Amino acid sequence: MQNQKFEIRIIPSLSAIAAQDWDACACPEAKSGGRPNDPFTTYRFLNALEQSGSVGVGTGWQPQYLTAYVGDQLIGVAPMYVKSHSQGEYIFDHNWAHAYERAGGRYYPKLQIAVPHTPATGRRLLVRPGFEEVGSAALIQGAVQLADTNNVSSLHLTFCTEEEAQRGEALGLMLRKTQQFHWINEKYADFDAFLASLSSRKRKNIRKERARAQGFGGDIHSFTGDDLRPEHWDAFWRFYQDTGDRKWGTPYLTRKFFDIAQATLRDDMILVLAERDGRWVAGALNFIGSQTLYGRYWGCSEHHPCLHFELCYYRAIDIAIQQGLARVEAGAQGEHKLARGYLPTPTWSLHWVNDKGFANAIDSYLKAERDAVDEEINVLTEYGPFKRAEIEERE
Structure with a gap:
């Protein structure tokens, strides 16, 4: 050869x-x-x-x-x-x-x-x-x-x-x-088992953040595969545009990307959406690998304290534990991830x-x-x- x-x-x-x-x-x-x-x-x-x-x-x-x-x-x-x-x-x-x-x-x-x-x-x-x-x-x-x-x-x-x-x-x-900051799954049985590995102060802080986020006045849903619908992408596109406008000036991805993703990538994705008063108000998109959950995009139309942490970081940990994935990669930058269990x-x-x-x-x-x-x-x-x-x- x-x-x-x-x-x-x-x-x-x-x-x-x-x-x-x-x-x-x-x-x-x-x-x-x-x-x-x-x-x-x-x-x-x-x-x-x-x-x-x-x-x-x-x-x-x-x-x-x-x-x-x-x-x-x-x-x-x-x-x-x-x-x-x-x-x-x-x-x-x-x-x-x-x-x-x-x-x-x-x-x-x-x-x-x-x-x-x-x-x-x-x-x-x-x-x-x-x-x-x-x-x-x-x-x-x-x-x-x-x-x-x-x-x-x-x-x-x-x-x-x-x-x-x-x-x-x-x-x-x-x-x-x-x-970058990645979360490593040490074969935790559930989120509480992960919390047990943290110092007392950090454990209490995460519990407070999750309680505050989950008390935003609505419900949090996760969608993957055939459960993903065009209306979910319509909502997420609004969130993505807002984030893109603020971070990059213009969004990198086009609206058509999400339509094609619905057709060809839906089994590779988990979309976490927050619903309040019958409206989608925030969302986080993850991609799934054989051993890793990749956190990719976040956006919102309403600000609620700690909801970003819940949808992007804590729900990603929940999903990784449930699916037996070895790690969560939460994207570029962000030392605030350290306090939430994501290590350099x-x-x-x-x-x-x-x-x-x-x-x-x-x-x-x-x-x-x-x-x-x-x-x-x-x-x-x-x-x-x-x-x-x-x-x-x-x-």
């Missing part, structure tokens, strides 16, 4: 490839009908982004999917995009772009291997089983060659797995370490920069940043809500 000749091809649309061929690389673990490790690199999710206009012309995310073949056999794929900005990535390189352009360079367009608008860790080098090492190398080398040949400023591979990060670093890419967890990305002098400067920065992230994780973990013995066991 080491002597196999690989051919790298670029396709501008997923319509040029069969869903089963893409998924044979992206989620081979789901071949027999089980859940993919995460739904975000599946054909159905990426195609929903493309077909809904959430990526493509005018979005700054122009698909250029990377594929690797041995003869006529597809052995690897990667969701790659030409980027004209750095929005929707969550591994921020705005300062790099500003420095590069102040020095007279042109930072955009750049190449991005990522799931658009999705700060969730998962495989980015999607290789058919049996081709893991050589297939990953072929995809990385193909992407770098494409960037170099086209004189693109840089290539970025974000929210990859730690294993991919190590392979990429060995192939000459620069390694970046950041962190490393996240990884890889970077290649065309200009050697600028690359050397970034490499020095990333080494210092990794040390700072390690220290931050240690400090935040020490201040976490768990009993001291519990923290020692986790370390």
